[in-house]
Amino acid sequence: TQPKRLVGKRVLLTAGPTFEAIDPVRGITNSSSGKMGFALARACAEAGAEVTLVAGPTAQATPQGVKRVDVISALQMRDAVFANLAKQDVFIAVAAVADYRPAKSVDHKIKKTNAKLTIELVPNPDILAEVAAKKHAPFCVGFAAESRDLARYAETKRKAKKLPLVVGNLVQDGLGGDDNSVTLFDARGAHPLPPGDKLDVARGIVEHIAGMLKKTKRS
Ligand code: C5P
Numbered sequence: 001t002q003p004k005r006l007v008g009k010r011v012l013l014t015a016g017p018t019f020e021a022i023d024p025v026r027g028i029t030n031s032s033s034g035k036m037g038f039a040l041a042r043a044c045a046e047a048g049a050e051v052t053l054v055a056g057p058t059a060q061a062t063p064q065g066v067k068r069v070d071v072i073s074a075l076q077m078r079d080a081v082f083a084n085l086a087k088q089d090v091f092i093a094v095a096a097v098a099d100y101r102p103a104k105s106v107d108h109k110i111k112k113t114n115a116k117l118t119i120e121l122v123p124n125p126d127i128l129a130e131v132a133a134k135k136h137a138p139f140c141v142g143f144a145a146e147s148r149d150l151a152r153y154a155e156t157k158r159k160a161k162k163l164p165l166v167v168g169n170l171v172q173d174g175l176g177g178d179d180n181s182v183t184l185f186d187a188r189g190a191h192p193l194p195p196g197d198k199l200d201v202a203r204g205i206v207e208h209i210a211g212m213l214k215k216t217k218r219s
Contacts, residue, residue: 003047004046004047004048005047005048005206005207005210006044006047006048006049006090006206006209006210007047007049008048009048009049009050009089009090009213010049010050010087010088010089010090011044011049011050011051011088011089011090011091011092012051012052012053012054012081012084012085012088012090012091012092012138013037013040013041013044013051013052013053013054013091013092014037014055014056014077014081014092014093014094014097015034015037015040015041015053015054015055015056015058015060015094015095016033016034016037016055016056016057016058016060016096017029017030017031017032017034017056017057017058017095017096018030018057018071018072018073018074018076018077018095018096018097018098019057019073019098020073020098020102020124021072021073021102022102022105022106022110022119023105023106023107023108023109023110024106024107024108024109025109026109026110028098028100028101028102029098030096030097031096032058032095032096033058033060034055034056034058034059034060035177035178035198036094036143036180036198036201036202037053037055037092037094037095038053038055038058038061038063039198039199039201039202040092040094040202040205041053041066042063042066042199042202043202043203043205044090044092044206045063045064045065045066046203047203047206049090050067051063051065051066052066052067052068052069052084052088053066053067053068054069054071054077054080054081054084054095055068055069055070055071056071056072056077056095056096057070057072069084073098073101074097074098074101074124074125074127075101075124075125077095077097077127078125078127078130081127081131082131085131085134085138088138089138089139089213090138090140090141090209090213091131091132091137091138091140092140092141092209093127093128093131093140093141093142093143094143095127096145097124097126097127098124099123099124100121100123100124101121101122101124102119102120102121103121103122126161128140128161128163129160129161132161132162132163133162139165139209139212139213139216140161140162140163140164140165141163141164141165141166141205141209142157142158142161142163142166142167143166143167143168144157144166144167144168144169144185145168145169145170145171146168146169146170146171147170147171147172148170150168150169150183151168151183151185151190153168154168154183154185155185158185158186164186164212164216165184165185165186165208165212166184166185166186167182167183167184167205168183168184168185169182169183178197178198179195179196179198180195180196180198180201181193181194181195181196181201182201182205184205184208186208186212191208193205193208
């Protein structure tokens with residue numbers, strides 16, 4: 001059995017993709033199964049934390065003991081995160097948030113014609129960066145899914161968003177499957193975790209977070 005390293009801690013996570021409606025039947029999304037975020041929520045709950053999971057549209061089952069809040073779009077995800085942020089000790093942003101959403105939402109299905117169609121997109125808020133910038137921010141963990149130059153991009157992201165910890169994975173390793181191999185980037189350097197099942201990897205991430213929380217003596 002795993003040691004309960006997060007007893008008395010509250011952890012908020014985002015997971016899955018977001019879906020940005022173009023019209024009632026179409027939209028823009030990211031490919032994300034939600035598996036890694038749900039595995040992390042489960043690992044946090046197993047470690048004794050009180051866990052809230054804000055989930056975009058996925059087929060994943062809610063892990064035992066986890067409070068789940070379902071959302072569709074990035075704006076809904078941001079609202080749900082801020083509505084649940086009070087008293088959280090840790091925020092782990094695993095969601096693959098769509099970077100852009102259609103500028104206008106259309107009430108009726110767009111009809112096909114032979115003319116060119118342009119859809120204007122506006123940037124979505126960066127939920128993780130907004131949470132990390134708060135005055136009494138929880139311990140914030142970001143994910144960096146990259147197709148190359150993992151260490152460089154992950155470190156850049158960690159510094160740009162002012163995060164104590166970024167979990168980096170090469171997308172060809174992890175996306176959609178049951179296994180993952182990740183490297184953790186913090187102020188002390190790069191820490192590769194043994195590759196494995198997403199739940200085992202999640203437990204390794206939780207161990208690392210628990211160790212960092214102990215050192216920083218927050219709350
Ligand atoms: O900058 P990039 O999107 O690659 O950063 C990824 C990290 O930021 C992930 O932890 C992701 O959940 C989070 N993120 C977010 N809101 C966004 C975009 C990314 O919380 N709009």
